[in-house]
Amino acid sequence: MDASDRLNDLDKRFVKIYEAARADIVERQQLRALIVIDDDRLLLYRHGYPAQTFPGLQPPLYAKLKTLGHAPLAVFCLLGGAPDGPLDDSLMSRITDYRAALASCAQDLDTGQEARTGVLPQPSPLYAKVMRFLDGLAASREHSHAALAAFAGDVGGDIGPLLAAAARAQLDACDALVTRIRRDLLSREEWRELRVLVLGPYMARQGELFLQYFAKLLDTPMQGDKRLVYYDGDDLVGAFDRLGTVMLDAMASHAIFGDRSRLHRDVLADGTARYLEALAAAHREADQPLDASRR
Incomplete structure (x- = not known):
């Protein structure tokens, strides 16, 4: 095995370690309290109970x-x-x-x-x-x-x-379900630890109805990693992966960089931005701008 193969094998090991940690975080959140909004249904996960399904989000x-x-x-x-x-x-x-x-x-x-x-x-x-x-x-x-x-x-x-x-009509239907869940099914501690995962179309994520509702209800940003996560698609497995990625990256980013949001963008982003500034300056000096509009 040459150096390239060894490095590739090592990175594959990292991916497996990361995926296992991500799955563990999702499982632990489901044991605390998790609401998933998936099309016409609300899914509730909590410790000691099987996942519960509440239809009726599209009256x-x-x-x-x-x-x-x-x-x-x-x-x-x-x-x-x-x-x-x-x-x-x-x-x-x-x-x-x-x-x-x-x-x-x-x-x-x-x-x-x-x-x-x-x-x-x-x-x-x-x-x-x-x-x-x-x-x-x-x-x-x-x-x-x-x-x-x-x-x-x-x-x-x-x-x-x-x-x-x-x-x-949809907000009233959602609020009725969530009010009943909060009143009858979740303890105060579970409500404090509740996270919400919303599945929906890609273009709808700006101001999406359920994002706005839960952001107001939980006093949390519509974007980020605090208590509310959006997944653009209808694949529930992929949505759980997104939830785990957002939570794991925030934890690791805070521990390593002191910034919860650092790993929410490309890990190469900062270095790329700095290098492109130097590269653009070099092109300007040579009168060969990177900007295609000036070519």
């Missing part, structure tokens, strides 16, 4: 209003990449299929009841606007980005009230 009202709010985005996705002019048969078929699916849900998406009960200030005109636009496409079989832009601008103000009401 019917949330699903209804969010689905209606998605309709204009579906139209934009269908047409955003199409050229101006006649619609080809393949795209026209997809538009027709979506219109038919939307029409089949007309009663399900009616918001009259929500307006009568005060959930919405008035019945939403969004469904009618989307159907009217799709009917126009079916009649003309012509697409223009100008018409799509006008449609998008017209419906923009109609989406906000729907999404705000959907958020309230």
Whole structure:
């Protein structure tokens, strides 16, 4: 075995040691108290009990209003990449299929009841606007980005009230579950040691609903390693790995560097930044800037 193989073997040993430590940290946190938000369900881990599942994080009202709010985005996705002019048969078929699916849900998406009960200030005109636009496409079989832009601008103000009401519905459902768990299932010590792991889409991590909720409830940052961790995906095993990585890196970083956040960025980041400053200066002296825009 040459030097390269020996070093590679040594680093593989480090990875195994790290993974074992990470798994141990996750297991210990599950024995203290851990809440996982995974799609429509809340998972609760605590000492002496099997994992408990609480469904209901996406109540019917949330699903209804969010689905209606998605309709204009579906139209934009269908047409955003199409050229101006006649619609080809393949795209026209997809538009027709979506219109038919939307029409089949007309009663399900009616918001009259929500307006009568005060959930919405008035019945939403969004469904009618989307159907009217799709009917126009079916009649003309012509697409223009100008018409799509006008449609998008017209419906923009109609989406906000729907999404705000959907958020309230989901927050109420979550708060009811968490309140019951805190009151009936967790001791004061378990609540103080509780961590929360939230699974969700990548783009949603900025201001994600559950991150905001638990950050307020637990008085903790939405980003970091204190009590709240976000995982962008739907793989629960990967999410537990993320939780363990965040916790282990914070502990090791504090012990080694005196800074809990140091290992939350690339270990080569600081050295890279310093070296690139020197390298850029050398390029400037040689009149060969690194900045591609000046080449």
